Structure formats: C-alpha cells, structure tokens
Amino acid sequence: MSAITHMTVFLAELKVNTPRRHGVGSIEGGIDNVFVKITDEDGRTGWGEASPWPVFTGTAEAAAGALDKHFRPFVVGSKASDHARILAKANKAVARSPEAKAALEMALLDLYGKQTELSVAELLGGRVRDEIPLSISIADPDFGRDRELAQRATSDGIGIFKIKTGFDSHSFDLMRLESLRAKFPDVDIRVDYNQGLDPTGAVSKLRDIASFKPTFIEQPVPADNWRAMTALTAAIDTPIMADESVFNAVDAFRAAEARIADLFSVKIMKSGGMKAGQEVSAVAKAAGIACYGGDMFESGLAHLAGTHMIAATENISLGCEFYQARYYLTEDILKEPFSCEGGMVQVPTKSGLGGDVDENRLRAMASVIQE
Numbered sequence: 001m002s003a004i005t006h007m008t009v010f011l012a013e014l015k016v017n018t019p020r021r022h023g024v025g026s027i028e029g030g031i032d033n034v035f036v037k038i039t040d041e042d043g044r045t046g047w048g049e050a051s052p053w054p055v056f057t058g059t060a061e062a063a064a065g066a067l068d069k070h071f072r073p074f075v076v077g078s079k080a081s082d083h084a085r086i087l088a089k090a091n092k093a094v095a096r097s098p099e100a101k102a103a104l105e106m107a108l109l110d111l112y113g114k115q116t117e118l119s120v121a122e123l124l125g126g127r128v129r130d131e132i133p134l135s136i137s138i139a140d141p142d143f144g145r146d147r148e149l150a151q152r153a154t155s156d157g158i159g160i161f162k163i164k165t166g167f168d169s170h171s172f173d174l175m176r177l178e179s180l181r182a183k184f185p186d187v188d189i190r191v192d193y194n195q196g197l198d199p200t201g202a203v204s205k206l207r208d209i210a211s212f213k214p215t216f217i218e219q220p221v222p223a224d225n226w227r228a229m230t231a232l233t234a235a236i237d238t239p240i241m242a243d244e245s246v247f248n249a250v251d252a253f254r255a256a257e258a259r260i261a262d263l264f265s266v267k268i269m270k271s272g273g274m275k276a277g278q279e280v281s282a283v284a285k286a287a288g289i290a291c292y293g294g295d296m297f298e299s300g301l302a303h304l305a306g307t308h309m310i311a312a313t314e315n316i317s318l319g320c321e322f323y324q325a326r327y328y329l330t331e332d333i334l335k336e337p338f339s340c341e342g343g344m345v346q347v348p349t350k351s352g353l354g355g356d357v358d359e360n361r362l363r364a365m366a367s368v369i370q371e
C-alpha cells in the first residue's frame with residue numbers, strides 16, 4: 001500500500017439559502033467547514049470534512065488547527081491501511097475535537113477504499129441496507145418559506161419532516177404542527193427542541209406537542225440536565241431522543257443507565273468518526289435504544305460518510321437528515337449531486353466514499369489553505 005505524501009487543509013465558507021433558527025442558536029448566510037485532502041504516492045486522494053457548529057460541537061478554526069498542526073506530523077508518511085492506529089494517535093494528540101477526527105477518518109477510509117476497491121460501508125463491516133429514508137428540517141423563522149420547502153420535498157418523495165421547535169413561542173410551534181399535519185397527513189413528523197425548552201413547565205408543553213403524534217421528540221431540554229431528560233422520558237408516552245446530551249460511547253453508556261432517553265441521535269461530528277458512531281450505536285443496541293442518523297450543517301462529502309456508517313449499522317434504523325447538500329447549500333462541493341431518489345438516500349457502491357470533490361470550486365470558497 002503506498003504511503004501518504006501530501007495533506008492539504010481548507011477552511012471554507014459554504015453559503016446557505018435561508019436563515020435557520022434552533023433552540024441552541026441560529027444559522028445566517030453561511031457555515032464555516034473544514035476539508036482535508038490526503039494524497040498517496042500513486043496520486044490517489046482521500047477527502048474528509050469537519051462540520052462544526054460553534055454552539056454545539058466546536059469551531060472550524062479549532063478543527064483546522066487540530067488537522068494542520070497536530071495530526072499532520074503522523075499522517076504524512078503513514079499508510080491509509082493503518083487508519084485505526086492513526087485515529088488512536090489522533091485521540092491521544094488532541095482532547096475532544098470530534099469533528100477533526102471525523103474528517104481525518106473520512107479521508108483515510110476514502111483513500112483506503114480507493115486503494116482496495118472497496119466502499120467505505122464494506123470497510124465498516126458491510127452493508128445491511130442500500131438506501132436510507134431522508135428527513136428534511138423545518139427551521140425557518142418564515143413559516144411560509146418552510147411550507148414551500150415542505151411542498152418541494154414531498155414532491156421529491158420525501159416522507160419525513162423534523163420540525164425545529166423552542167426558538168419562538170409555544171403557540172408558533174403548535175400552529176406549525178397543526179398546519180403541516182393537516183396539509184401532509186401521511187408525512188412522518190418528528191420534533192427537535194435543540195435544548196430550547198425550560199425544564200419548568202416542559203411536561204405540559206410536551207403533552208401538547210405529543211397530541212400531534214410525532215414519532216419522537218428530540219433533546220427538549222439543555223444537554224447537561226440529565227435529570228430533566230430522565231423525568232420527561234418517564235412522563236411522556238412519545239419517545240424522547242437524546243442528541244446534544246450524547247456525543248460518544250461513554251456518554252451513551254451512562255445515558256442508557258440513567259435512561260435519559262428512549263432513542264439516540266448518532267452523528268459522526270459528535271462521536272469523532274464513523275467507527276466511533278458505530279460504537280455509540282452498539283452501546284445503545286445493548287440497552288434496547290434505537291438510533292437515528294443525525295448530522296450537522298454538512299456538505300455532500302460528510303453526508304456520504306454518514307450514509308456509509310448507517311448502511312453498515314443495523315441499529316441506526318430511524319432514517320437520516322442529510323438534506324443540506326440538496327436543499328440548503330447554495331452550492332455543494334461534490335461534482336455529482338448527493339444521491340437521493342424518491343425520498344431515499346442511495347448508498348454509493350463505488351470505492352471509497354463514492355463521491356468526487358470539485359477541488360476548484362472548493363478552492364474558490366476557501367479562505368485558508370494549509371498545504
């Protein structure tokens with residue numbers, strides 16, 4: 001296997017088409033993401049992405065610094081087949097920074113897959129599914145625009161909406177639920193507070209929400225208030241999902257013991273990669289907790305990594321929310337659009353991640369390039 005000779009880190013702003021509001025913070029204009037490209041002696045490349053959200057996981061500057069300064073010395077000169085050892089070094093070199101580790105693993109497995117002519121799903125143990133139901137998020141402060149998005153999504157075959165609640169009034173949340181339930185009676189509706197609910201009075205508000213029969217209610221209260229999460233999980237019949245409260249397998253173990261939720265959201269940007277996400281799912285599975293394929297504000301590249309992880313992980317069974325590349329970014333960095341058909345994300349069968357980055361487009365968006 002040929003060694004890695006070059007590593008390039010890009011910090012780029014990806015423009016988005018509308019503002020978004022969440023219990024934990026807003027997105028306006030664009031998102032700062034980090035991309036990493038590794039090249040081997042034969043000229044093959046592997047690509048990775050870190051998609052941090054400062055109010056949730058960390059900053060793009062920290063992810064770029066981890067990759068460029070702290071990981072580069074042991075990545076260049078090594079072989080992608082040594083991906084597990086390289087990730088172990090990354091975990092020792094930098095505390096936390098899960099997005100940077102996710103980007104590094106993505107690039108290594110993309111390259112290793114191309115070298116071995118296997119898809120990343122095969123490298124992760126083999127696929128248990130070939131397509132994944134896609135959810136879009138309803139999070140625009142202008143509900144009129146979201147109704148148009150919902151219409152467009154359902155015409156494309158999408159059958160899942162996740163309504164972001166808790167950033168405005170309770171009556172605004174109920175109005176949107178009522179409106180979408182009436183207009184789209186067959187759609188699977190989920191609700192995500194992103195920590196936006198005050199634990200005092202949360203039970204009665206969630207009972208109002210539960211009357212619209214959502215499939216689950218995600219992260220109603222602040223991430224570190226596990227007592228409130230446990231109390232709500234016991235009080236409400238609708239399944240409660242933990243997102244911000246559970247990043248990695250250690251969190252998952254403790255959260256399962258404390259029964260803070262019925263379901264977990266797995267994100268490679270929280271766990272620090274696809275294999276670490278599979279570990280979260282394995283702990284959850286042992287506790288009888290099903291998982292959902294969440295994401296951050298990602299391009300199609302990170303979506304591909306999440307897609308391969310879910311394809312290879314039976315217990316991540318509640319669909320995915322990889323809608324940003326198609327429905328939210330004004331321009332993606334993949335040459336071919338991220339693949340969805342009839343509301344289902346298609347798991348690529350090509351080697352590696354199965355998507356090509358348009359490097360010229362990325363360079364035009366990048367504000368910092370570290371060669």
Ligand SMILES: [Mg+2]
Nearest residue numbers: 192194218243
């Ligand atoms: Mg969430």
